[in-house]
Amino acid sequence: MSIQRVTFPAFITLIAAFSPVTQASINTAQIVASSLSPACIQWRVSGICYWLLCGWHGCTVKISVKVTHYLPEAVVSTYHAPGGNPWSDMAQVSRLSGGVENTVTGALSHLNVGGGHHNVQIAGQRRTSLRFKYADAIGHPATNLIGGQIPGYSCRSAATPLMPYFLSTLDTMAWRSGLPESFYPEALIPGQRELGSQMAGNMWGNIYPRSGFVNQTDEDKAAAVVAQRVADIITRTGQSHVYQTLKGTPTVGYWPPEPVKENTGTKNHQWQRLSPKLSPSCAVFPDGEHSAAIDGNQAYALWQPYSCCQRRGQRFLSSTAI
Numbered sequence: 001m002s003i004q005r006v007t008f009p010a011f012i013t014l015i016a017a018f019s020p021v022t023q024a025s026i027n028t029a030q031i032v033a034s035s036l037s038p039a040c041i042q043w044r045v046s047g048i049c050y051w052l053l054c055g056w057h058g059c060t061v062k063i064s065v066k067v068t069h070y071l072p073e074a075v076v077s078t079y080h081a082p083g084g085n086p087w088s089d090m091a092q093v094s095r096l097s098g099g100v101e102n103t104v105t106g107a108l109s110h111l112n113v114g115g116g117h118h119n120v121q122i123a124g125q126r127r128t129s130l131r132f133k134y135a136d137a138i139g140h141p142a143t144n145l146i147g148g149q150i151p152g153y154s155c156r157s158a159a160t161p162l163m164p165y166f167l168s169t170l171d172t173m174a175w176r177s178g179l180p181e182s183f184y185p186e187a188l189i190p191g192q193r194e195l196g197s198q199m200a201g202n203m204w205g206n207i208y209p210r211s212g213f214v215n216q217t218d219e220d221k222a223a224a225v226v227a228q229r230v231a232d233i234i235t236r237t238g239q240s241h242v243y244q245t246l247k248g249t250p251t252v253g254y255w256p257p258e259p260v261k262e263n264t265g266t267k268n269h270q271w272q273r274l275s276p277k278l279s280p281s282c283a284v285f286p287d288g289e290h291s292a293a294i295d296g297n298q299a300y301a302l303w304q305p306y307s308c309c310q311r312r313g314q315r316f317l318s319s320t321a322i
Contacts, residue, residue, distance in 0.1 A: 051313030152310025
């Protein structure tokens with residue numbers, strides 16, 4: 001797309017989207033505009049697909065270009081209280097779904113599991129910070145505006161815009177208790193499923209158990225760990241949580257991403273920070289030092305890579321990478 005085809009209103013929208021924000025909230029228009037980021041999309045020609053086309057006069061081999069690019073799939077928000085989602089247009093979704101949580105919270109009231117953070121003194125010396133966060137994962141509003149719009153040159157997204165894939169208020173039992181995942185090997189064996197690295201001195205937190213509790217003194221890092229846990233859940237099937245699976249089905253000429261996995265670089269996912277400060281680029285966690293939102297409510301866009309090629313025949317033969 002040439003720059004001449006970008007309309008003036010769209011240009012103004014982009015400027016507004018990437019301007020510094022003074023509040024932690026962000027709206028749908030800003031999220032859509034922020035998705036028009038070449039640094040996050042990373043479109044490239046990745047190979048050639050071969051198709052067998054047969055007709056009345058015999059068969060011939062046709063080729064098509066294989067492309068790979070990222071798509072924004074979900075907006076993952078972490079916050080301290082129901083209704084605190086910094087995506088202002090979706091802030092009431094979790095509040096309206098809180099009936100189940102209210103019932104379960106009453107049963108678990110003895111656990112003192114309110115939102116926010118709690119300072120805990122250990123042996124009179126070491127102080128840690130145990131934080132609890134609510135979380136939502138909602139289909140990115142621009143996922144279909146980018147994916148599948150140019151046949152053969154943009155891949156369709158597995159995500160549905162505005163679809164609630166995860167609401168922690170509906171997953172209260174697992175999200176507040178950490179059960180049964182507290183007994184999984186990933187949670188019990190040191191070094192398994194950790195965001196960052198102890199050896200590198202850049203450990204952000206454990207992925208398991210995938211609950212709302214995080215032992216992390218840094219508010220921003222705690223929010224990132226919770227967001228990573230949510231992405232880990234929704235991109236897999238058969239998890240012990242209440243959620244909708246966000247996972248594409250491979251077909252001929254279409255390769256959706258693998259489930260999100262931490263510490264793999266940008267191989268299968270990346271994050272775009274949306275709130276409290278909107279970023280025009282994407283990265284993977286750990287991604288350096290960032291200031292946390294004053295109210296502790298933060299939002300991120302989950303991007304994943306897709307590959308596809310245009311169908312040119314009845315039978316897909318193979319593809320080669322370039």
